[in-house]
Each structure stands twice: as structure tokens, then as C-alpha cells.
Amino acid sequence: MSDTVSFGYEEVSPEEKTERVGSVFSNVARKYDVMNDAMSGGMHRLWKDRFVRRVKPREGEAILDMAGGTGDIAFRLAERGAQVTVSDINQDMLDVGVERAMQRGIDGLVWSRQNAEELSFPNRFFDAYTIAFGIRNVTHIDKALSEAFRVLRYGGRFFCLEFSTVEWPGFKEVYDAYSHKLVPKIGQAVAGDAESYRYLIESIRKFPKMPEFEAMIRGAGFVHTKVEPIMGGLVAIHSGWKA
Template identity: 55%
Template sequence: MNAASAADTHFGFRTVPLGEKQRMVDEVFHSVARRYDLMNDLMSMGLHRVWKDLLVSRIRPPRSARPFALLDVAGGTGDVSFRTVEAGGAGTRATVADINGGMLAVGRERAAGLGLADRVEFVEANAEELPFPDRSFDATSIAFGIRNVPRMDKALAEMRRVLKPGGRCFVLEFSRVDVPVLDAIYDTYSFKLIPGMGRMVTGDAESYQYLVESIRRFPPPEAFAEMMRAAGLKRVDYTPLTGGIVALHSGVRI
């Protein structure tokens, strides 16, 4: 068997050509877009709400009318952006950048229903080539999306580029469970139950099999912290949450 080339990457546990991963990821999220938020509730037993609230508390949008701009990358359905503008004052705005039009369509519908269409903008964009000027945002975030980007290093560099000096970049992502016994339970739950749950709720088990595998392929926290440093971010740190099921990473543009 030939070794993977530099032009290869991972799609779950499979090795695929780098240029093919984005198309394959797009197909996953087109398939699950309409039930994505419901599946997040079911898969995490509601914990994703707690994790996202913690992320927003770290973003710290001002409660005043002072202008504050968040860019949420791969945030298609708008969850983090809605929470941020609701936590902030009249000057807080958010931009959702996502490559998947199906996810963005769901996000726009949700924004209209929540009365937030004037405070949250939705832009179809590739995380590796963000269509925004340098130094445009006070904070950038990506929640459970960085592992789906073919070239994570490029996405991190872009998230840093569009930050204003002193702005913070946040990455909320699944991590490595570090609690004995919990790790075995988590593995069983992930591989045995989540794909079946996906089949029942969305009619698509394969997409959720990929999502579970992609979590296991994601670098451990310190290795990912090094990637953030290599992208030019400073004061990089991370906080394990819920026994290491997820980690909240952050860095600053100096």
C-alpha cells in the first residue's frame, strides 16, 4: 500500500486527496443541515449549549453601545453568533462565514425568527480564504468546525489576519477524554450509538460516522495549541471541558 502523499488528508479514518475533502464535507452538511441543531442537542445531551455559553462568556461582547464585531467561522446555523449578540449591547454585531449554503439558509431563517437579521450577517465563504479585510473584527471564533477544514493552518492564519490587534481568536472543538472509564464509555457512545441516532433523526448514518471519526483524528490539545502559535497567535492557551470531551482554545493577535 502506498504511503499518503503531502497532497492527501483525512476524511474521518479514510485518507483522501486534499482537493476532495471540502466537497465531501459539504455533502455531509448539506445532508444534515435541517436537523443539525436537533442532532447537536441529542448527541451532546444538551451540553453543547453549556460549552457555547462558556465560549460567549470568553468572547465577552460589551453590554454597551460600543461597536464590537465577531466573525464566527463555519457557524452556518448561527448558534454562536445569536448567543453573542444577545449577550452584548446594541453595538454588538456578528458575521457568520460558512462554505455551505444549506447551513447558511437555515441560519438566515433562524435569524429572521429570532428578530436578529439586522445584527447577524451570513456570508458564504471558505475558511481558508476569508473575504474580509485585515484587522476587521474584535474577535473570531469557530465552534466544532475547524476539524472539517482541509487545511487547518490556513484557516487559523486567516482568523488571525482579520483580527484587530488585541483581538482574540477562539476555537471550541472536541478533544481527548482524559478521565479513566469515561473514555471507554465515550468511545462506545460515539461509535455505537451516534451513527444510529443520525440514521433515525436525519436518515443519514454515514455522515455521523464521519463526524465521530473526525473527532478522533483531531490533534490533542497541546499539538493544536502549537498550530495556533505557528499561525502567529500569541498568549495561546486552552481549557479542557467535561473531562476533556471538548477544549476551548484561545490566542491573541498582538
């Protein structure tokens, strides 16, 4: 097994990746949602709405929203009556989420700092596990998937929203040029941080392609796995069930 992992286009030790990813999200936490709007033209809101519709949260069920930092997914889940635990490895992101929840008058969410690779929750504790735009930043994705499987009850469902590989001819080239050349500049202009956004774009390029990631989800034990590409694979919704 390789003793290095990817941090964007660099190969670094697992410990260094964990530390550097933490620094990235601490740096961008306060501008994270503003930058999401700027980079996607607001499209991320529609993707998240679609994602939560696929999850089908139900009244009273327990859902773990991993890498949920600023609360975007959790707020949508809670609106439908779910009991949501919002977890993130980065306290700065959680702090922003707590502030946003208070501003919106959203009560009842549980906020818990957690490492996706080593969750502190008991076995078979949640009805659903969601993670949006977070799994590509995990140091060992296979460990995070195994933990997701462990904490889900039998019949529980796993849903992941993540950037993927654009497959539409023409659009792929335009998107590549936009993301590599313009996104870091937008990051500098809006958040005063080009390097963090350069890493975030590079991390998308290094993330497994849709069939490969689906195979990883199956390898963690999930069944009835499915991939739903959006905008030609710009983003994708991955899902699976714990039988």
C-alpha cells in the same frame, strides 16, 4: 508535504475532502441542531454559553463567527451587542441560520459564504474571531488559522470550541463506545443519515490533541494561547491573542 488529508479514517485528496465535507453538512443542515441535542443530551448549549462568556463580546465590536452556519454562537454574541458576521462555506447551513434568525426576530447579523482558508475580508478587520465545532472539518487547518490571524486587528482575540481527546479514565472508554456505536444509529433515526454522523465522529478522533492544536495556534502567530478542557477533554476552548 503529504498530498492527502484525512476524511474521518480515510485518506483523500484535499479537493475530495472539501467536496465530501460539503456534502455532509448539506445532508445534515436541517437536522443539525436537533441532532446536537440528541447526541449531547443538550450539553452543547451549556458549552456554547461558556464559550461565549470566555469571548466576552462587547457592545459594538466586530466579530467574525466562522463555520457559524445555523447561528447558535452568533445569536449569543449578538445578544451582548456585538456586530456579528456569520460565515460558513456551506450555503445550506447558512440558509438554516437565516431562517432561525428570522423566526427569532434577530436583526443586524451579516451572513456571508466564506471558505475559512481564503477569507475575502480585509486585513485587521475584526476584533474577535470565533469558530465552534468547525475547525476540524477544514481541509487545511493551518491556512484557516493564518487567515484568522490576518483578519484580526492588533489586540484581537481568537476563540475556538472543538471536540478533543477525553482524558478521564473510564469515561474515555464509555464515550468511545457511545460515539462509535450509538451516534451513527441516532443519526439514522433522527436525520435519516448514519454515514454523515459516522464521519463526524471519526473526524473528532483524527483532530490534533489539545497540546498539538495549541502549538498550531501559536504557529499561526497568536500569543498568550490557552486551552480550557471541559469534561475531561471531551470538548475544549482554545484561545489566543494577536499582539
